[in-house]
Amino acid sequence: MEDYMQPARAFLDWFRAWPGTTFHDDIEIVDLRARGAGRGIIAKKDIPVDTVLFTIPRKAIISATTSELATLVPSIVQGADQEEADGADDGDEEGDNEDTSKQDPWTSLILIMIFEFLRGDASPWKAYFGVLPAVFDTPMFWADDELKALQASPVVGRVGREEADEMIKTKVLPVIRAHSQVFFGEGAPLDDDAIVQLAHRMGSTIMAYSFSLEKDDDEDENDEKKEDEDVEMKDGDDEHEHEHGPDCDHDHGDDSDSDSDSSGWVEDKDDQLPLGMVPMADMLNADAECNAHIGHGVDALTATAVRPIKAGDEILNYYGPLSNGELLRRYGYTTEKHAFFDAVDVPWELVQHHLAEQLHLLPAEAAKAADAVDVDEFEDPVMLDRDFDEDEETGQLRPPVLEGEEAGASGASSTVLRELPQTLRRQAKAFAKVALRQQQKRREKALANAPKSKQTGKNGKNDKTHAPKTEKEVVAAGLVGALTARLAQYPTSLEADEKEFAQTPAGRLHSALRVRIGEKRLLTEAVALAKAMLTEAKAEAKAEAKAEKLASKAKKNDLRGDDEEQPSGKRQRR
Known part of the structure; x- marks a missing residue:
């Protein structure tokens, strides 16, 4: 039977023999396949903060300056x-x-x-x-x-x-x-x-x-x-x-x-800095929370403990604030803590379609409105992600704490989308503003050209069955529609995925489930926020309409009062 750790032992002997390397006596390379992590490095004893774990001379790095x-x-x-x-x-x-x-x-x-x-x-x-x-x-x-x-x-x-x-x-x-x-x-x-x-x-x-x-x-x-x-x-x-979110912002590529x-x-080759393969540094596995830091000097790279590491704990590096989807794409695995950085795209075309639908715009009208939108740094697709603070000194994450809340324990269970991206709301508002202005002009022109009988209802009053929506209502309803439609693009429900995930062993399906569960949770939270926006917008519109009605009634009453103070024509004849 093949000895899984034999190559690692040979590698460690080779590493220690290379001039200028160090490898701390209180750490070791171990088999972590039971955790689904392959090989990794753990602490054999408690390790204080700032301990140098290992050192790699630059001459040991595979790069264009060292290879023949x-x-x-x-x-x-x-x-x-x-x-x-x-x-x-x-x-x-x-x-x-x-x-x-x-x-x-x-x-x-x-x-x-x-x-x-x-x-x-x-x-x-x-x-x-x-x-x-x-x-x-x-x-x-x-x-x-x-x-x-x-x-x-x-x-x-x-x-x-x-x-x-x-x-x-x-x-x-x-x-x-x-x-x-x-x-x-x-x-x-x-x-x-x-x-x-x-x-x-x-x-x-x-x-x-x-x-x-x-x-x-x-x-x-x-x-x-x-x-x-x-x-x-x-x-x-x-x-x-x-920007992240990772991008994260992922954004994925502002490079020229x-x-x-x-x-x-x-x-991922857009960064034009030279690349190198760094023996031993890449033996460290990584997570969203780390306890080791890779730094460099002129002649060597060093791995240092950024906080105390207990005996038996794995020594972990940090690959950046990557969503589980991006972590899977680049490195082939996912982790629970990288759910902090989960992100999902919302194509602007989808948002625009649902905004136009709220206003009953024809495709040509929607396109005209889109052309007239003036937004700095227009984003497409818009990325949904959460905000988290990273403590660079200790390698730990802190979910944001809102006023009146208590700080929760670190972990994916505390991830909650606090607000819809400002970019998404700004772009939706800009589109709705332009479309409503164009719609109002068309309505005024149509009313001006229509026969009087078409301008009133059966009772001779203005027909309000097609009363225009407020800008806030259009934006909120459009976002509800777009986010709901984006979520519907996943053929299975979040609840079904969570149940399957709990019964699926580590592997590619397990990773795929974790990715799509994280994205669905984000979209579900986003839909809830958009619905709350719509409820608020409707309440505001209703309150404004009620206030206008009361004001109109009060004005009519005032006019009647003025009429009653003046003698009628009949009384004058008497």
Whole structure:
């Protein structure tokens, strides 16, 4: 029977033998498969805050500055001069004919990882490759039936297998073919399909484990780095930093790079900082609440305890304020605490449709109103997410406490959407304002041109069966309709999903259920808020109508009083 921990022991021996590394005696690498987490690092004894857990010298990081491939094929390094690349002696007769000067940090590191992996025993990082996964649970590798379990989650549209295939075939495969001897030596070259599969594996490895590496101090004297400066996990755009929400805001891509609208791990290469694979740092699992911090100095990276860690506790890193959907897409797993950052998209087209429906607008009228809307920083889709405070010093989360409330215990059970996004309300209000103004103009024009008999009802009074709605009513009713329709895009109910989740073992279906449950909870909370808005808007409209009616009645009574004070014509004749 295969010893699951043997590669980890070999890796630890290799790590300790590397000059400049440290590994604290009170921590150990263990098998955490019973928790559904693979390998991880735990504390053997109580560990005080600020304890250095381990140290990784920069020379141990796999990157363009440490791999021999950067010397053999200089053009794979981002920003390399094409003339230098063309003149490099790479030992291959085919020469450097491909356009490799446009390699970015992602494709550069993919090529480096493939090169080092294919070297086998000759690679300084062979023991490290032994603990890196060969199989991933990210949706990119799911079968179609497995993807269907995500239902209407925005994750489905962001898997990006086709985009990744295209990038590999245009930027990775040509380099390997042009430098076949460098990559394969005297061995038989892999066929194209095998190279593409290997590139997918390395791309997913980079997605899950690489770090963005800041410039060394000696590269720029003006960019001095503090010894405790953060090294962020490479987890894509800042948009999903709730803004987050993660984006989080996820937002997913404010970068100007042309790939910012693509999907899968392709889109996450927008950050142009160099990337590196950091042995031991990536042995740490991660959660929304962490107890360890990865910092960097000029010569080494260090893992430090950010709060006291009890014996038996797992040492956890932090990947950022990512929703469970985004955590699954990037890293292939979900956690209960990442429900703090759950997020779901609401397409603006859906909101606009339901706003127009409230006003009985024709498609052309709705389009005209949409064109006239003037909103700064228009957002589409609008992201629903919750607000939470993060304590950067202790790695803990604090749900917001409203006035009159008591602070609750940290955990996903305390997650509640407090208000609808301001962006959503602002855009809906702007559309409703324009549409109502246009509608009022059409109504006035129609009344002016209509025969008098058409302007009154049976009793000669104004017909109020089609009385216009207030702006607040339109906005609230439109949001209720749009959010309800977005929730209805998931074919199963929240209650059914929660019941199935409780009976489903860890695995891909379990992760898919957790993602869609979090999104449905958000939408359910959003619908409740929109309904409360509608109830309030109707109450205000009713109160205003009542006030106007009383004012009108009072005015009529005043007029009658004035008439009674004056003698009638008949009395004058008497």
